[in-house]
Amino acid sequence: MSEFDLLDTESGNAVxxxxxxxxxxxxxxxxEDPATTLEAVLEGEPDGVLVGPHFARRYSDAFTASDADVLVTADFVAPSSQPGENVGPxxxxxxxxxxxxxxCDPVGVKSVLAFGRHDRRAFERNVDYISALADELDGTGVPHIVETVMWGKEIPARFETDARYVANACRIGWELGADILKVPYTGDVDSFEPIVSDAPVPTMVLGGPSSGSVRATLDDVAGAMAAGARGLIVGRSIWQTEDPAAVVAALRDVVHRGASVESAWG
Structure with a gap:
């Protein structure tokens, strides 16, 4: 049995x-229509869904009717102060x-630890918040999931999945109190396996912007699982597809049953 309800599945992993x-x-x-997207996702029977606490409250009936656990996000992260725009800062x-x-009775609380900022004070506030939240969740039985990302402009986009950066970010994340890490996949098993094995906490992979290819997403997840990851926390690469339920079902095959990408997706 897993230390955390989130990973208390037959395989010990989670989608x-x-x-x-x-x-x-x-x-x-x-x-755009949250109820419709949620319905499409739940049809695929994921192990959990990560939402904001007010989303969880407003759509509690849908969660109650499903077997999916609720995870909640703790912070506000936006690419701009202009709503819906990606113009920075x-x-x-x-x-x-x-x-x-x-x-919300969640099985996990997620926060973001973002590296590469120009603004040192903003980064310091981020570190303070991460460590404080870890202390507040300690002893509750609810794991603190820290999403380590290289979003700041001081880190070029090509390094966002660089193994050295990801390894260092993961180390800092659990040293600040992460119970579970949500991290970028580095692109191959050989570079990702040491990152997973060196961490004393479970590692799950994130999705980022949709690649537009379900097969590419499945390939990354299969590689991460082969390296020892405990599952995934992925959004747009699932629900920005034509059939989110089918994608979730394929991911379940890969994560829980060790299916090949070819057999999971045809």
């Missing part, structure tokens, strides 16, 4: 669909207190 994008990005394409701040988060 989680991220649907928290509306908090900072607004009505994202293919997520990006904004991050704590958005919900711990009582509000825990009222």
């Amino acid at each position: 989680v669909v991220a649907l928290d994008h509306g908090i900072g990005m607004g009505a994202v394409e293919e997520f 990006w904004v991050q701040t704590p958005a919900f207190d711990t009582d509000r988060l825990l009222a």
